[in-house]
Amino acid sequence: MLYSGKSKLELCRRLGNDWLDLATCLDIPAHRRNQFQQGRECYAILEWLEERNERLQKLPEALKDIEREDLLLVFEGEKTPQLQQYSDDDGGIHPFKQNAFPHLLCYLPDRKPQKEALKEAIKAYRAQYADKKQRPLLCLIHGNENEYGHFIKCLLEDFLLNDNALSESFRGGRLEIELLLEEFHTVDKLPQEILAFLENKINAKPEKEAIANKLARERRPIIIPVHILTNDLEEWQDDQKTIIEGFIEFWADWPKKVYAQHQLFLVFLSFSYEGGKNHFSVFKNWFRWKRKANHSVLRKQFETLNQKYPTIMDFFENQHVHAKVLPKLESVKRMQACNWVSTHEEQIKHFWLDTDALKEKVKALYEKRDAIPMDDLARELKQLLTQPNQ
Numbered sequence: 001m002l003y004s005g006k007s008k009l010e011l012c013r014r015l016g017n018d019w020l021d022l023a024t025c026l027d028i029p030a031h032r033r034n035q036f037q038q039g040r041e042c043y044a045i046l047e048w049l050e051e052r053n054e055r056l057q058k059l060p061e062a063l064k065d066i067e068r069e070d071l072l073l074v075f076e077g078e079k080t081p082q083l084q085q086y087s088d089d090d091g092g093i094h095p096f097k098q099n100a101f102p103h104l105l106c107y108l109p110d111r112k113p114q115k116e117a118l119k120e121a122i123k124a125y126r127a128q129y130a131d132k133k134q135r136p137l138l139c140l141i142h143g144n145e146n147e148y149g150h151f152i153k154c155l156l157e158d159f160l161l162n163d164n165a166l167s168e169s170f171r172g173g174r175l176e177i178e179l180l181l182e183e184f185h186t187v188d189k190l191p192q193e194i195l196a197f198l199e200n201k202i203n204a205k206p207e208k209e210a211i212a213n214k215l216a217r218e219r220r221p222i223i224i225p226v227h228i229l230t231n232d233l234e235e236w237q238d239d240q241k242t243i244i245e246g247f248i249e250f251w252a253d254w255p256k257k258v259y260a261q262h263q264l265f266l267v268f269l270s271f272s273y274e275g276g277k278n279h280f281s282v283f284k285n286w287f288r289w290k291r292k293a294n295h296s297v298l299r300k301q302f303e304t305l306n307q308k309y310p311t312i313m314d315f316f317e318n319q320h321v322h323a324k325v326l327p328k329l330e331s332v333k334r335m336q337a338c339n340w341v342s343t344h345e346e347q348i349k350h351f352w353l354d355t356d357a358l359k360e361k362v363k364a365l366y367e368k369r370d371a372i373p374m375d376d377l378a379r380e381l382k383q384l385l386t387q388p389n390q
Contacts, residue, residue: 010074012042013173014157019045021066026058038202039175039218070102070157073347104157105347106378106385107149110336113327114141114151115159121324122166124312126262128322134216134260136224136251137312137322140244141270142302143329149374151329152225152268169264172220177201179226187246194250209255216260225268244269244301252321273299302328331371337362337381351385358384 019041023033036044063071125137160166199206204214215222306325309315315323338359352358
């Protein structure tokens with residue numbers, strides 16, 4: 001099985017940090033993975049497969065195993081998957097492309113307020129400086145835990161790639177480095193923890209200037225996401241400084257003289273609150289009170305930041321870092337869900353031909369609800385598209 005250069009390029013642009021899961025699933029030995037060039041791991045995987053002709057055919061199955069069925073559509077024009085058809089009670093016929101469901105599709109109902117705020121922040125960030133120096137743009141994201149719905153992945157895989165004003169920056173791919181939460185312990189230790197993590201990821205000295213110079217040589221967008229749950233704040237927060245302040249201070253002190261050719265450098269700091277229920281009955285009331293206290297403090301911090309620093313330059317003048325608090329992630333309303341059908345009609349028709357009938361099904365989901373949390377809605381939308389008879 002052979003794939004075109006265009007398909008390979010699109011696959012590698014979209015695979016992101018999932019390359020390690022893919023390599024593991026394909027049984028690529030650790031010593032070979034360690035030889036992969038930073039940022040070109042996906043290309044190295046394809047080369048390894050092509051060296052073993054019989055293994056290239058394992059790529060689609062491996063993508064399914066790592067739950068990246070959405071990437072199967074990259075090869076759609078080269079080998080057309082067979083369609084299975086289902087009919088439902090209202091007589092509609094719905095083709096379902098077996099084993100090729102795009103895993104982000106049902107998480108794409110409107111997040112316009114957040115997208116527009118991010119877009120304006122990036123435009124302001126670019127317009128402010130013409131000196132081509134590297135400067136991180138810190139994007140603060142917050143909302144209930146069940147509203148996240150792969151929000152960062154949706155930004156990276158859909159919005160930023162498809163927006164007319166922003167897609168130009170991503171034509172050469174991106175370097176995505178996810179900061180893992182288990183590496184962090186206290187606010188005071190946060191700077192050293194981040195530097196040590198980046199040192200390990202990009203093979204540079206644990207110093208800001210060395211890391212900044214190594215990232216600048218990438219000459220493509222740098223994306224650093226980190227996600228923090230409210231329940232973690234109890235361990236990380238101290239009496240003198242909040243975790244948010246710790247992150248802001250770290251990036252405010254980033255080297256200002258590193259030449260990076262207008263490199264887009266986005267740091268997504270995501271906080272979610274209202275975590276899952278605690279099952280230890282003896283401490284149940286105490287934990288509930290503690291979570292509510294953390295949620296309240298966190299929301300108040302974001303509200304204060306929004307009021308004090310409405311633009312990235314207001315933020316910079318006070319905190320010496322370019323930052324933007326995006327609007328809170330809210331539950332999805334009926335009109336937004338119906339608009340999702342229209343906006344993504346081309347993709348949806350692979351699974352449901354009559355999109356007008358689908359809109360009626362979506363409206364029925366809202367019979368007793370004004371809005372639905374994103375995670376719940378995505379689960380129900382996927383069930384509609386993949387199991388139309390139920």
